[in-house]
Amino acid sequence: MNMPIVNGMGRREFLLTGGALVVGFALSPHLEALAQAAATKPVALDEVDSYLVIAPDGAITLYSGKVDLGTGCRVAFGQIVAEELDVPFARITMIEGDTATTPDQGTTGGSTGIIGGGMQIRQASATARKALLDMAAQKWNVAAAGLTVTDGVVRSPDGRTAAYGELIAGGRFNVKLDRNAAVKNGRDYKIVGQPVQRPDLPGKMTGRHTYVQDHRIAGMLHARIVRPRAIGATVTSVDEASVRNIPGARVVRIKDFVAVTADSEWNAIRAARALRVSWTGGGGLPGSDRVYASVRAAPVARDQELMKVGDAKAAIGSATRKFQATYEWPAQSHASMGPSCALADFKDGKLTVWSATQGPHRLRQVIARGMGMEADAVRVVYLDGAGCYGMNGHDDAACDAALLSRQLGRPVRVQWSREEEHGWDPKGPPQVLDLRASLDAEGNIVAWESEAWLPINTPNLFNRSMLAFSAAGIPQPEGQAVAQVQGNVYPPYDLPHMSAVVHWLQSTPLRASNLRAPGKLGNVYGVEGFMDELAAAAKRDPLEYRLTHLKDEMGARILRRTAEKMNWAARPSPNPASANAAIATGRALVYVHYKHVDNRMGLGVEVAVERATGRVRVTKITCVYEAGQMINPDAVKNQVEGNIIQAVSRTLHEETIFDTQGVTSVDWRSYPILTIPDAPVLDIELWGSPEDKPMGAGEAAHAPVPGAIGNAVFDAIGVRMRKVPLTPARVRAALAGQA
Amino acid sequence: MARFTLNVNGRSESLDADDPEMPLLYALRDNLALHGPKFGCGLGQCGSCTVIVDGNAVRSCQTSVREAQGKRITTLEGLGTPDRLHPVQAAFIAEQAAQCGYCTNGMIMSAAALLEKTPRPNETKIRDALAGNLCRCGTHVRVIAAVARAAGSRT
Incomplete structure (x- = not known):
């Protein structure tokens, strides 16, 4: 067996970075410096040091809690840092979504990568620039206001110069993010606003990039989950003899969570196909041919009047030209190109998980809760996966791997099949919208009514149920998580009478998540x-x-x-x-x-x-x-x-x-x-x-x-x-x- | 356990496998630690696992390691390197023709195989050659532009 390439690096580099996603244009990332910084750096949201580390040679590392799910926010974050600090883009290395080293900037979703995370990074960079100028001003005993920066070198009016790396001299900023630190005016941008090429694409175009699906850990087992035909079915028996002729195949069962492992991936796949499991119960779904009737019949948690102008109901009731229609939207899958995958390594009471999750910090909490561990004992490391457009199966695969690694005491890699990804990823939920309107003699709209049937976002829900925990009988909060699905349920037009009502539904047929522009x-x-x-x-x-x-x-x-x-x-x-x-x-x-x-x-x-x-x-x-x-x-x-x-x-x-x-x-x-x-x-x-x-x-x-x-x-x-x-x-x- | 010898990216590679029917994809990814060919469906429906075998774009999830012996196999890694990019790889970078990049392997390998046989394809030919390669992020238009660029840059 050939020595696997770990994260596009050798073993030494892997040990130094913990297999984190490291992307930059720099030819040789300063891995020792990264490792040193990682061991001790803060991750608090309000500390500049949580986001930025400047090495003595001037190399800059950005630690971002937001992750690039294929949207290009990675290059944008680098541009923001380069712009505010006045350094070349190529000097920046980026580390994303490692809970041990990055601040918890929240889940990446809802189109908020730049609006939320990017602006925090901008403020951190502006604060860092101000701190560096203050250091130079103090060193030279001059006013900071007169200093200029070019390519990361501070210059005084009388011609003295000091590079950022020199000024910070291997130390830290030790300053809080300053909301008042001046950010640049957009008129003066040189790097922001440019179509800088994405730093990850040369690696992706030549097979050198490490996706989570490519990541390998020495001594790991390959695992496949064996799922029932009927959602929620329970196991009556597992015939372990059915995989006996497959080398290394081993069956793991935790209540109704059934998996097979093997040393080779193909043997794990063969074992998953061969394993005979008897299931009972489960199902009880309406079926997609009855889905809209089931949406209308679902129990309503509450009704909400989203907006009301005039009296649309009365206006339509008394109108002579009135119209109504029903629009129906189906359940849909993220249908990610690469089925979900994750790796987990449970050792000495601590757990490390590699995942393409959109929310590494959230996932860390979910795993810790499900596994009965302290969050401090869990580290989630983000690696790129196939695009997801909200929460697909990435988080589920991570929980699969975590349970298995603890059970077996070995590093485990879980790779979902295509059938699992399409069948078991949380879905964009089906929805129904009834519309009514009346027109005047010229055909202009007098009144408009929207009436929507949408799944409710369960208040204060800790997390969506994870498949592995459900199957393993680990209690989880009940409920469903969807975001702002009522958006745009009424028109953006100015109408004399308008109303919009949502019937918030307590259930939806398939486990729901946010799928791009949810609702x-x-x-x-x-x-x-x-x-x-x-x-x-x-x-x-x-x-x-x-x-x-x-x-x-x-x-x-x-x-x-x-x-x-x-x-x-x-x-x-x-x-x-x-x-x-x-x-x-x-x-x-x-x-x-x-x-x-x-x-x-x-x-x-x-x-x-x-x-x-x-x-x-x-x-x-x-x-x-x-x-x-x-x-x-x-x-x-x-x-x-x-x-x-x-x-x-x-x-x-x-x-x-x-x-x-x-x-x-x-x-x-x-x-x-x-x-x-x-x-x-x-x-x-x-x-x-x-x-x-x-x-x-x-x-x-x-x-x-x-x-x-x-x-x-x-x-x-x-x-x-x-x-x-x-x-x-x-x-x-x-x-x-x-x- | 049996030993198989494959010709991958111009090198002779030996590997052990329990099952001669193991798809080539797993030999490339797990035994040879290559990252180019991707597992997408295992059904020959999406194209993510595409490699070039004796000049043809082939789904490595549908080709067994047994069948692959004695054939010339090229993966994305063998097509070009970051320092010596294949024209198709260079064109995909120039057009920034990716989002998550998971399907990119298949797009580039299918396009490279197309241009070997049809150096100057029109847009319809380009589109048709990529009919079996799915992209979920919706980079379709950039992928087409990248292949057209690569075709134009060939002499």
Whole structure:
């Protein structure tokens, strides 16, 4: 057996860093210095030393509690540090998400990497710069105000110089983050605002980067979990003899948590397939063909009136032109490209876990609680994984590995199968939205009512239930965790009467998590779809109709610019030119003000619908996006592109199918996603200035896509699609219903 | 336990495996400690595990170590290094054509195999050649641009 490469480094380097994610442009990271610093450095949120270490030779290490899940915040964090400290980007090495060495900046999600974590890092850098200038001022007995910095070298007006490394001389800052430390004015940025290339990509493009799936520990066992067909089933018997002929195969059972291990990964896989386990019970799901009825029938924790202007119910009740519609959004999977994976090493009462979790510090607490350990005895080390868009199976795999390592007294690597990832990752929950409105004689909207059925975010829930702990009979808090799923449930337009009510549901069929733009994707699909229905009923141009109802000037500018870019021709939908075409073309545009307070955006979609097959092809998407300050404009653009493409996929293709026992869409055939040949042309325009505040790029551009696609399909074929995904079978059925 | 000899990235590599039907993917990742080919589905559906075998893009999760003997296998590591990038790797970096990068191995290997046979593909050919490579982050447009760039940079 060849000596495994550990984290792209040799064994010595591994021992020095603990296998942490170390990324930088520097040719030889200062590993001894890193290891020394790591042994003693603080991690408190309000200490500069928690974030920044400057070595005597001037090399800078940034310790970030936020992690880069593929979004590009890694390069952006480095740019922020380089900018505020006036050092070259290449001098910075980054360590992310190691609970032993990084501050707990919270889970990376909700598009807050830069807005939250990045701004803490900016303030830490500005405080560090001020401290370094003070050190130089003291050394030379001059005023700090007269000092300048170039490439990490402080210069006095009379020409004396001192490098940062010299000034700090291997010591520490010992200062608190200073909210008043002056940050640079956006006008003066040289590094922030540049499309600096991501430091991790050369390694990723050449097979040198270490993902968590690539990480290996000497002496480790490979493990696979054996899961039941029915969710929640319990074990009646395990036939250990069924794996006896597989070399090294060993069965581990903790109540209903069943796993196999082996020295080689392939033997572990073979054992997992061969092991005979008898299960009983479990299931009891409604099945995806009854999912929306089950959502409406779910027990309601409470009703909440989100907003109320005028008296929409009375206005609609007494109106003569009134409309109503129901929009339904399915359960969907993160469907990460790489199934979840984690490693754990339990030794001498202490546990180290390597995971691609979006929240290493949160996971540390969850594992400690589940394992009955003190948090101090648990270290979680982040390593990159396949992209997740909220919480996928990464945290579950970590708990799997932790339990097994303690049970076996050996380091363990758990790798989920494709079937497990699609079947058992926590899902974006299904949701239902009823909409009602009335129009005046000109067709303008008088009143609007939104009524939503959404899963409640259980208050003060410590954590989502972890599969391993559930199966092993370890008590966990009951409840479900979803974030802000009520966002954008009412329109961003100014209407005389408007109300929005949410029925907060105590349960949802499959274990829920946040999946990119949680709730908002389905809400905007309904709201902008219904808006389009009203425009069509009024025989008005969809752009003019929206602008008539939109008082927000910035929003109107963005929407007009979107229309201009797509050469919008004013006319009502549907498209008369497509009436008899075998391949019907359509277009639509929508407006979203994300969560009513974040990014504004206009998004236009062009589609071609093949009538015979019902196949919808999205040919082009135009987006004008309010981005605010862009630390790295290319990384922002990449995020907006990804948000759009992934939302096309979720709209056209994706639905988690389940029967009464469990999920049955467990591979890429039963859960297809948008392929490369079907990718639309993208035309994206980002609005923002270095003097703005950053606004987030991780999810907002997701929200407008489904509504725009649904509306463009209506424009093409004159049939309203109110249920996602817009599969060929559904489009054919809708066309047949129309005939 | 049996011994297998593979030709990987121009070197002869010996490894022991209990099962001749073990997919090549595990020989590359576990026995030879390579990070390029990725486990994505084990079903030949996603392309993450793609390697080039005798000039063809092949799913290493669907090829056994037995079948792979005596063939010329190239992985992402063998295509180029950070200091000596293959034109496709250089183009993917120039276009910043990744988010999480997990599918990138398959994209680059499929594209490299395409350009060996069809040095100047049009966009449709590029798209079709990548039909079996899935990307979840939605980098589709950048991936297409990167392959077009690599094709344009070839002489």
